[in-house]
Amino acid sequence: MSVFSEKKDRQLVYKPDKCIGCGTCVQACPKGVLAVGAVGAIARGLLDADFLEMKESENCIVCGICAKVCPTGALELKQEGKSLIDMSYISRAMKPTSVNDNCVHCGLCEDICPRGCIEVTREISEDGSLKLVGKTLIDTECCIHCGWCAAVCPVDAISVEKPFEGRWTRDENVCQTCHTCVDVCPANAIFNKKAKPGERVEKISHRPDACIYCGACAVACPVDAIDVRKTAILPEMEKKGPLEKKLLEIPAPEALLRTHLETDEAACLGCGNCVIVCPVNALDNRELAAGYLYNMDEKALLGVKNGKISVVNQERCGGDGTCALICPVNAIWLVKKEVE
Structure with missing residues (x-):
């Protein structure tokens, strides 16, 4: 936990372990002091940082709107050390994911939960019947209300309320x-279809029933191919109208460049793998990955110069870390830089 801002006896507290990098708070902040970025690199474990940070804490008025719209409760408003969260906060107004007495403790929900929020303990009944007995425990502090557990439950024993209704689109x-969206999605709502021989499938596919329309994928996409719009706040909550004006039909916030690419020329093999897989490079020139690596003089972001990796334009980087993932000798990586 860290204190983002403090005014008199009020504090805005950030809980990184609950943050999913969706940027909903950034959308709603009336002062524009919150920054989200490098979501892909952080989610992939390539950068030791939090998804969210505050740019200008002195300009924050500790109004709490960011905390009210956060779907996971990663931001909290406190006064004299006591939480101010009430039914005007989405995370509080949402009904907690619950399991009823119909549960047969089969464990499907535990297996499928993308956040590991469910624990099932079971044993064979000793009353002579052919059934399992045990407990199904749902960590409501961890749950993001994606609905996977309810979808796979064979006896409809689980109830889930989602935070948002929305619309997800992607420009093919x-x-x-680059799979950044797949790695970032907290709800496992984005995936790659397995193609049969000769079958043409989408580059990236979407599961609408699992999506919570948080927008993390759109924030993380290094080429802005994804658009996520919230169309409704679903929980019954106090003062919903003002929050809907802040969020509905608003595009995901622009990701701030919070990283800097560094390279090790001594370690670099000059193989060009990073140059080819870089999504910014590929968008700039479609021929790059088709065998023209050394025939092209200009690259958008990464190039190979004199047999070594070269960063052409740091400002074009999407902070996804795809280059670092593919490098066989760890000759390129991202480091955190201070936001401006």
Whole structure:
């Protein structure tokens, strides 16, 4: 936990372990002091940082709107050390995911939960019947209300309320299949279809029933191929109208460049793998990954110069870390830089 801002006896507290990098708070902040970025690199474990940070804490008025719209409760408003969260906060107004007495403790929900929020203990009944007995425990502090557990439950024993209704679109021509959105999605709502021989499938596919329309995928996409719009706040909550004006039909916030690419020329093999897989490079020139690596003089972001990796334009980086993932000798990586 860290204190983002403090005014008199009020504090805005950030809980990184509950944050999913969706940027909903950034959308709603009336002062524009919150920054989200490098979501892909952080989610992939390539950068030791939090999804969210505050740019200008002195300009924050500790109004709490960011905490009210956060779907996971990663931001909290406190006064004299006591939480101010009430039914005007989405995370509080949402009904907790619950399991009723119909549960047969089969464990499907535990297996499928993308956040590991469910624990099932079971044993064979000793009353002579052919059934399992045990407990199904749902960590409501961890749950993001994606609905996977309810979808797979064979006896409809689980109830889930989602935070948002929305619309998810992706530009097939812009998408470079870097898989950043797949790695970032907290609800396992984005995936790659397995194609049969000769079958043509989408580059990236979407599961609407699992999506919570948080927008983390759109924030993380290094080429802005994904658009997520919230169309409704679903929980019955106090003062919903003002929050809907802040969020509905608003595009995901622009990701701030919070990283800097560094390279090790001594370690670099000059193989060009990073240059080819870089989604910004691929979007800039479609021929790059088709065998023209050394025939092209200009690259958008990464190039190979004199047999070594070269960063052409740091400002074009999407902070996804795809280059670092593919490098066989760890000759390129991202480091955190201070936000401006």
